[in-house]
Amino acid sequence: MDGQVGRRRSALLATTTLAAALALTGCGAGDSGAQDTAGKAAEAPAANGGEAGRDAAAGAPEGAGAGAPDLRVDQRAIIYTGTMRVQVDDVDSAAREATAMVTRAGGFVGGDQRRSADDDDAVAELELRVPAAKFTDVVEEMAKLGRQQSRQIDTQDVTEETVDLEARITSQRARVESARRLLARASSITDLVSLENELGRREADLASLEAKKRRLADLTALSTITVSLAGPAAKDAEEKAETGFLVGLRGGWKAFVVSMTVLLTVLGALLPWLVALGVPLAALLVMLRRRRKSPALVAPVSAPPPVPATRSAP
Numbered sequence: 001m002d003g004q005v006g007r008r009r010s011a012l013l014a015t016t017t018l019a020a021a022l023a024l025t026g027c028g029a030g031d032s033g034a035q036d037t038a039g040k041a042a043e044a045p046a047a048n049g050g051e052a053g054r055d056a057a058a059g060a061p062e063g064a065g066a067g068a069p070d071l072r073v074d075q076r077a078i079i080y081t082g083t084m085r086v087q088v089d090d091v092d093s094a095a096r097e098a099t100a101m102v103t104r105a106g107g108f109v110g111g112d113q114r115r116s117a118d119d120d121d122a123v124a125e126l127e128l129r130v131p132a133a134k135f136t137d138v139v140e141e142m143a144k145l146g147r148q149q150s151r152q153i154d155t156q157d158v159t160e161e162t163v164d165l166e167a168r169i170t171s172q173r174a175r176v177e178s179a180r181r182l183l184a185r186a187s188s189i190t191d192l193v194s195l196e197n198e199l200g201r202r203e204a205d206l207a208s209l210e211a212k213k214r215r216l217a218d219l220t221a222l223s224t225i226t227v228s229l230a231g232p233a234a235k236d237a238e239e240k241a242e243t244g245f246l247v248g249l250r251g252g253w254k255a256f257v258v259s260m261t262v263l264l265t266v267l268g269a270l271l272p273w274l275v276a277l278g279v280p281l282a283a284l285l286v287m288l289r290r291r292r293k294s295p296a297l298v299a300p301v302s303a304p305p306p307v308p309a310t311r312s313a314p
Helices: 002-049 051-058 091-104 132-143 159-184 189-221 245-293
Strands: 078-087 108-115 123-131 147-157 222-230
Touching: 078 132, 078 189, 091 108, 091 123, 091 132, 091 222, 123 132, 132 147, 132 222, 159 189, 189 222
Parallel strands: 078 222
Antiparallel strands: 078 147, 108 123, 123 222
């Protein structure tokens, strides 16, 4: 009797142990399957999405751990522009020296405008394009041409715009290729015309984006420096206008002198014509006046004889 009870207890204990082992094994398999499923789900967008998956990962917030690290200054796209005014003794010589500086730095002169009424009042406006790496050095060399009167340096960070533009170009190229594949499989005239129009629009958009990219690349690769080389007596165009009674008096006197100068100039130009035409005209008027004052040379006419009066018959 006791032997049967012991055998029953042993069987029950073995059954309980087997059930517990099976439960633990099932839980472990379930956890592993869940992890495998989650891993495959996480890898699926990157495997199937390609560029779209990478763009989504790049655009994820930093809190999610997908943010890109900050770029160094030399890795960023920055547009440098500078404006400066330098007073020099000889404008032409300073302009030639500035051009030589830019050429040595690997740049070129984008614009050259001269304004010179006199050597002391001469002004040269130069637009210089220099490599971005040589921007600061060229600005410092320009300041040594004479006495620097003003300087303004501006920067514009276009890194995000450049990255966004590259992503849009990549996407637009994919759209163009897709339209070309559909056009190759067109089976009717209607579909052919519609796909050709769509392909033309997509190619035009791609060309516009690529032109913007080239423009940004040019602005970031070559910086712009606008230099004004002014003579010793040249006035700054940004100087404030003077006001007051004496200023008005000087302005009025200058206007009077200019008016008289113009009047005398016109009179000097007309004087030869007045002499050439006025002398004969004056002589003709004198002759006519003398002829009016001279006595008449015609003989007087005698009066007719009186007619006698006649009486009428009664």
